[in-house]
Amino acid sequence: MATRRHGRVNNDATGTIMAADAQNWPNLIFEKLREFDVRHVTYVPDSGHARLIELCHAANEIKPTVLTTEEEGIGILAGAWLGGERGVLLMQSSGVGNCINTLSLARVCAFPLLMIVTMRGEWGEANPWQVPMGQIAADTLRLAGAIVYEVTDPQAAVATVEAAARIAFNGNLTAAVLLSQRMLGAKLFKD
Amino acid sequence: MDEQSKLLRRSAIARILAERGDTLVVTGLGSPTYDCAAVGDHPLNFYLWGAMGSAVTVGLGLALAQPKRRVLVVTGDGEMLMGLGALATAAAKKPDNLAIAVIDNERYGETGMQPTHTSAGVDLAGIALTCGFRQTATVRQVSELDAAVPMLHTAKGPVLVVLKVSSVRDPLVLPPWDGPFLKSRFRQALLGSQAA
Numbered sequence: 001m002a003t004r005r006h007g008r009v010n011n012d013a014t015g016t017i018m019a020a021d022a023q024n025w026p027n028l029i030f031e032k033l034r035e036f037d038v039r040h041v042t043y044v045p046d047s048g049h050a051r052l053i054e055l056c057h058a059a060n061e062i063k064p065t066v067l068t069t070e071e072e073g074i075g076i077l078a079g080a081w082l083g084g085e086r087g088v089l090l091m092q093s094s095g096v097g098n099c100i101n102t103l104s105l106a107r108v109c110a111f112p113l114l115m116i117v118t119m120r121g122e123w124g125e126a127n128p129w130q131v132p133m134g135q136i137a138a139d140t141l142r143l144a145g146a147i148v149y150e151v152t153d154p155q156a157a158v159a160t161v162e163a164a165a166r167i168a169f170n171g172n173l174t175a176a177v178l179l180s181q182r183m184l185g186a187k188l189f190k191d
Numbered sequence: 192m193d194e195q196s197k198l199l200r201r202s203a204i205a206r207i208l209a210e211r212g213d214t215l216v217v218t219g220l221g222s223p224t225y226d227c228a229a230v231g232d233h234p235l236n237f238y239l240w241g242a243m244g245s246a247v248t249v250g251l252g253l254a255l256a257q258p259k260r261r262v263l264v265v266t267g268d269g270e271m272l273m274g275l276g277a278l279a280t281a282a283a284k285k286p287d288n289l290a291i292a293v294i295d296n297e298r299y300g301e302t303g304m305q306p307t308h309t310s311a312g313v314d315l316a317g318i319a320l321t322c323g324f325r326q327t328a329t330v331r332q333v334s335e336l337d338a339a340v341p342m343l344h345t346a347k348g349p350v351l352v353v354l355k356v357s358s359v360r361d362p363l364v365l366p367p368w369d370g371p372f373l374k375s376r377f378r379q380a381l382l383g384s385q386a387a
Contacts, residue, residue: 040255063255065284068276075245075277079217079252082237082374084382087252105242105249109370172371 025183026051028158029116030059033088036165038114039063040080040087042073048118048184049090070095071102078111086169089115093122093137093178094130103144103174110172114165115146117178124186138178146174152182196332200294200356203333204265205230207292207340211263214344215253215381219246219266221301223294227265228366234380240368244274247281247291254286254348257381261288263343268295268309268353275318281349282323290343291319291351296358304358319351329353 030052033041041056042065043049056064067073073089080087091099096117106113120127121134141148147167149160157179164175204226208216216236218224223246224238237253239246250264271278271293281289297310309315316327326346330339330353339352367373378386 040252065251065255065280068279071244072248072274072277072280075242075248076252076255076280078245079249079254080256081252082215082249082377082381083253083256084378084386085256102242102245105239105245108241109374111374 023154025154025157026055029161030055032158032161032165034059034061036162036169037086038088038165039085040065040077041090042067042076042087043090044068044070044073044092044095046090046092046118046120047187048092048179049116052090052116069098071099074099074102074105074113077113078105078109081111086112087114089113091115091117093117093119093134096137096140097133100140100144103141103146106174107145112168112172113146113174114168115141115174115176116161117141117176118184119178119181120187123181125181126186126189141174141176141178144174146176148176148178150178150180152180154183157183196334198331198333198336198354198356199359200226200296200354201229201361203330203336203354203356204292204294206336207263207265207343210340210344212261212344214261214263215257215377217246217250217253217262217264219243219264219270221267221270222296222361223265223267223270224366225361225364226294229361229364232366234376236366237373237377238366238368240370243270244277246270247274247277250289250291251277251281251284251286254289255284258286258288260381261290261344262286264289264291266291266293267300268293268297268315269299269307271315272308272313278319278322278324278351282319285323285325285349287348289348289350290346291349292343293351293353294356295353296356298358300358300360304360316351316353319349324349324351326350327352329355331355
């Protein structure tokens with residue numbers, strides 16, 4: 001199957017290539033976020049989040065905020081929670097490093113913080129510059145106090161987001177869902 | 192400039208907060224937190240004691256979640272310089288109800304009064320204006336507060352006022368720093384006793 005321009009492709013266990021956007025997991029995550037009354041979607045974009053971001057921009061009750069750098073989302077979501085509203089932070093794994101010190105805000109004040117991180121530099125990565133941060137993203141989040149869920153199967157994505165959202169919002173904790181390149185596919189740098 | 196017309200941080204902040212009404216206040220770490228505490232502790236003050244660079248983003252999130260309430264961020268030049276991107280993010284969102292006061296002594300006051308970039312001429316009001324803030328001002332004299340104070344409280348946001356103050360150190364006035372306490376106290380004062 002032809003790949004999309006600048007798109008990601010999936011390689012399943014048998015080596016068959018299929019388009020990632022044929023899968024429904026972004027829609028399911030979007031519906032789950034609505035179910036949890038998430039009103040603020042803050043993000044630095046990633047192609048793995050593109051569909052979810054589109055859905056959020058189209059939803060009346062959701063306020064999307066583009067960030068210049070990922071740690072801004074931690075502050076915005078803390079402020080939104082002070083004001084009585086829930087949110088989520090979407091980013092690529094390279095953004096995890098940008099967040100480290102600011103994660104102390106969520107931890108020291110026990111703000112609920114839900115993050116969905118699309119992985120780079122982890123599985124079949126073509127760009128070596130993505131590898132150093134991608135390889136330490138999960139450990140970095142754990143060291144900063146986050147509960148980390150790693151998802152490799154797209155069919156497990158929505159249940160994992162639900163588990164993370166519940167523990168974050170009910171427990172005033174930081175929870176991160178890492179979506180593997182195994183389910184997103186690796187960027188191939190081909191036109 | 193004669194001594195009496197120079198801006199002192201504590202008296203400038205006292206004058207601004209005297210007219211706060213039901214404004215929600217977020218303070219940046221260091222002296223701005225102490226300046227606001229010196230005026231008097233308040234349940235609708237959220238004091239940051241760390242997470243440098245986050246004062247504007249916390250204020251922005253609060254302003255977006257509470258569009259009917261005025262939100263005032265009080266921070267310093269060093270803290271603001273660490274989160275300059277937040278001015279672009281706030282300008283892009285254009286919340287009507289967000290005001291930022293930067294107490295600019297051109298120094299990192301907590302760490303030994305080392306100079307910040309504002310001492311070299313970096314213009315925070317100019318940066319905010321070119322990002323797309325609706326109004327900005329730089330205040331150097333007490334008399335200029337007559338226009339700046341109402342701008343912070345009532346002008347359509349986002350607005351930013353830089354207060355160029357002397358680098359004299361004031362006595363420490365330390366508000367609570369227990370994060371969950373500050374968070375829950377703020378939420379209960381704003382959202383009612385059921386909020387925790």
